[in-house]
Amino acid sequence: MxxxxxxxxxxxxxxxxxxxxxxxxxxxxxxxxxxxxxxxxxxxxxxNAGARALASNRSSIIALMVPLRTDMYVPVMMEIAIAVTTSARAHGYDVLLLTGEEGPDAVRRVTGSGLADAMILMDVELDDERLPLLRGTDQPSVLIGLPADTSGLTCVDLDFGATGALCAEHLAMFGHRDIAVIGEAPAVYERHTGFAERTLDGLRSRARELGLRVLHRPCEGGFDAMSLTLARVFDERPGTTGFVVQNESAVEPLLALLRRQGRAVPEDVSVIAICPDQVAVQASVRLTSAAIPAQEMGRSAVERLIAKLTGSGKDEVVLIAPELTVRASTGPAPTAS
Amino acid sequence: MxxxxxxxxxxxxxxxxxxxxxxxxxxxxxxxxxxxxxxxxxxxxxxNAGARALASNRSSIIALMVPLRTDMYVPVMMEIAIAVTTSARAHGYDVLLLTGEEGPDAVRRVTGSGLADAMILMDVELDDERLPLLRGTDQPSVLIGLPADTSGLTCVDLDFGATGALCAEHLAMFGHRDIAVIGEAPAVYERHTGFAERTLDGLRSRARELGLRVLHRPCEGGFDAMSLTLARVFDERPGTTGFVVQNESAVEPLLALLRRQGRAVPEDVSVIAICPDQVAVQASVRLTSAAIPAQEMGRSAVERLIAKLTGSGKDEVVLIAPELTVRASTGPAPTAS
DNA sequence: ATAGGCTGTCGAAGCGCTTCGACTCCGTCG
DNA sequence: CGACGGAGTCGAAGCGCTTCGACAGCCTAT
Missing domain, CATH: 1.10.260.40 (lambda repressor-like DNA-binding domains)
Structure with missing residues (x-):
């Protein structure tokens, strides 16, 4: 050496x-x-990295805490992780990967040992156990996601409220009156991860203004769960012509079921997915979608963090404006016959 | 502090x-x-991590190099990454995330700076530029994937050859005679990533023994590409009744297209996917699949690495035996009418 | 009884780097 | 023409930890 x-x-x-x-x-x-x-x-x-860290009291490492669960949004998480790593490298930082498994202890360990100079937390819950620790340390951090109380924290997230509203507007514009929201798995709501509720709230309040009726059903991914959920939707609201799907792994089953029932997309039924663009274009129908801008979220989080590390940069909440791309899965509501 | x-x-x-x-x-x-x-x-x-690293000359960090591309196998990569991180923690190691972006330089940087004690490389190409560096250093490493020349290296991978053979056997057992392999995107073959070829070789040679005819077509993911590919398959081999799909993002489009053409799965056509179990059960048909054991690959890689770090552990190639789970997408070939 | 071997503890010497203060040249300004 | 200040360089003091050798005390075998 x-x-x-x-x-x-x-x-x-x-x-x-x-x-x-x-x-x-x-x-x-x-x-x-x-x-x-x-x-x-x-x-x-x-x-030598160790000697440098010891002498300068900075490690040039950013810790990234990803959810351990692989039950949701895996491609999104991966894309964010890669965007974070790439952006961090561009600023001279490396990324240490932590899973949520250790929970708050991981925060203590990393903060206490000087392993990392700063951290980025993903999959933040409304009332996350890690937040008090972050507030109580002077180590900079950025959350990807929005907890209930953002005071003293920097957060980056998609504006899920506006995303929901945008979906409602798009369907309303096409003349749909009865729409169904296929939500995340019930576990996601129980976990209080926030984004699912925010989407729903935004969608509901805009729908109200526009005179839409909304039926919300959480749904595990997979074919069987979607099958049950769909049956209940049409049972309760036979006139449903618009769907907003937030659970990626329910999209394909939904499309398959609709086809099987002889409901054509988009002639009879319109479907909007909330998912990364890549998923939307690779589905069996090119999906009209509200994008989840994983890259931008990762990059933005790193930039806030660097700002904090260099002294500038204050606590703030950055909500990324949603974008809806119209593809082949939405169209005018069928005229009532 | x-x-x-x-x-x-x-x-x-x-x-x-x-x-x-x-x-x-x-x-x-x-x-x-x-x-x-x-x-x-x-x-x-x-x-203090830095002081410890400096004094002991060990950082207790393992570097994990993931592919930058998000064009394939994203869920697999993520699952492996998480398995690696979890296993590493269980052995007292943290994981540093590197993207393939830096290429061989990342290896040099990490090795030279003592940032990590060892590394795991994913997405290894047959003739990977990073291999000479690994051979030329005494820093332990494990590859997930199989290069052309494995001398002096430790590799962990699914036995893709056996996986291909297993798929052939399963279809042969059901009496299929003409089968099509929907492969990865052409770019994957051009990149010489090995696993795609190995699958095909294994499948072909077993098929020959069993008297199956095999048609192989690379395929980009997505609906449009799959549509073209499928048309060409039936054009060339109208009697095709079995499909083996290696490209995850071609699975749903294939299923949708078959349905649209009035070919029932599994009554008229059988489909085997090579994908993680989770993907197989969440598809619009519960897919018979040869599993990609991401967890096990990650865990196994870490274990070899720890063995090397603790002195035991020699260079070896670990091929994980494939497992085929029969679900609802394969069945007896239709009797020729 | 005594040499030898354990066990448990300490002091000191680094590990390779950053950073502070000091010093030496110059060129410049009054 | 001397004092001053900036540019460029050096030496030394750590940063917080690991690890080696030394040593004191005790037990056992001769």
Missing amino acids: VTLAEVAQHAGVSASTVSYVLSGKRSISVGTRQRVEQSIQQLGYHP | VTLAEVAQHAGVSASTVSYVLSGKRSISVGTRQRVEQSIQQLGYHP
Whole structure:
């Protein structure tokens, strides 16, 4: 392992000079800089991360806590994780992956050990146990998701309320009157993850203004669950012509069931999915969808975090405006016959 | 920040004693141990990761390099990543997430800086640029995937050859004679990722023994691509009654297209998917599938790595035996009419 | 009784880096 | 023309931990 001292010796300067060349914290003459850089190249020097962390009290690592559950939104989570990693690297940070498994202890461990300089938490619950810890430390953090009380916290999330409203507007515009919301699994609501409720609230209140009737049904993913749910929907509201689906893994089953029942999409029934664009275009029908901008959420979270680490950057809640892309699964409501 | 020295003072012992209590590398009397542990509790002490890494020359971090592309197998990758993280934690290691973006440089950086003690690489290509670096360092590593030359490397992967063979056997047993393989996107083959070819080879050679005719077609995911591919399949081999699908994002489109064409699954056509079980049960038909054991792959990779880190553990190739679960998408071939 | 071997503890020497203060040259300004 | 200040460099003091050798005390075998 090549050390700073060896580089210094090779370049004929002192260790501190090499350090300053690396960090740029003091001015260095052009000649010296070049000699040092050349030595670094020739010797293949890489600064030792541990020594650096010890001496500077910064690790250049961001911790990312992902949900352990793989029961929902897996592609979204993965995309966010990758976006976070890529953005972090662009700012000179590496990413430490933590699962929710350890819970609050992970926060304590990472904060206490100086393993990471900052953290990003995903899958935040309304009243998350980790929040008091975050408020009680001076380690910067950003949440992806929105807890009930955001005071003293920085949060990034899709504006799910506006997303719901947008879905209602789109269906109303096409003349639909009775719409059904196929929600997340009941467990998601019980867990109080917030986003599902926010979607529903936004959708409901806009629907009210527009004179739509809304039926909401939580739904586990999969064919069988969707089958039951759909039967109950048409049983209760036979005139339902619009669907908003929030649970990705219910989308394909829904489409299959509708086809099987002879209901054509979008002629007889319109379907909007709330999902990443990639999912929407790969479905068996090109889906009109409200996008979940995973990339942007990841990138934005990292940027807030960097801002906090560099001193600027205050606590704030960033809600990303939703975008609805019209594809082949929505159209005018069938005229009542 | 509480330091070791403070703990030592509080407990009335020397710093080294506290260190030995923590590491267990020397025997400590019961009384001393208890006093130290109590002090650690009371003061809320967490060892500083940087100092530890510097002094011991080990970081207790495993680097995990995931593919940057999100064009394939996303749920599998995520599941592996989570399994790796969970297993690593169980062994006292944290996981540093790297994307393939940096390529070989990431290997150099991590190895050179001592950031991680070992690495796990996913999405390995047949002739991966990173392999020479791994062979040239004494940092332990494990690949998830199989390159062309495995000498001096430890690899963990599903036995895709056997998986292909298993699919052929299952369809043959049901009396199918003409089968089609819907493969990964052409880009995957061009990239030489190996697993797709291995599946095909295994399937082909077993099919030959069993007297099956095999038509292989790569396929981008999505509805449109699948539509074209399917048309060509039936054009060329109208008597095709069995499908093996390796591209997850082609599964639903295939099912939808078959339905639309009035071909019933499994009465007229049988479909086997090569995918994680979770995907198979959430599809619009409960799919007979050859499982991709993501969890096991992740766990197994970590175990080999830990073995290498602790001295035991030699280079080896671990191929996980495939398992085929029969569900509702395969059945006897229709009797020729 | 005494040498030898355990067990439990301590002190000190780093690990490789950052950073602070100090120092030496210059060029510049009054 | 001397004092001053900035640019460029160096030396040394840690950062908090691990680990090695040393040593004191005790038990056992001779």
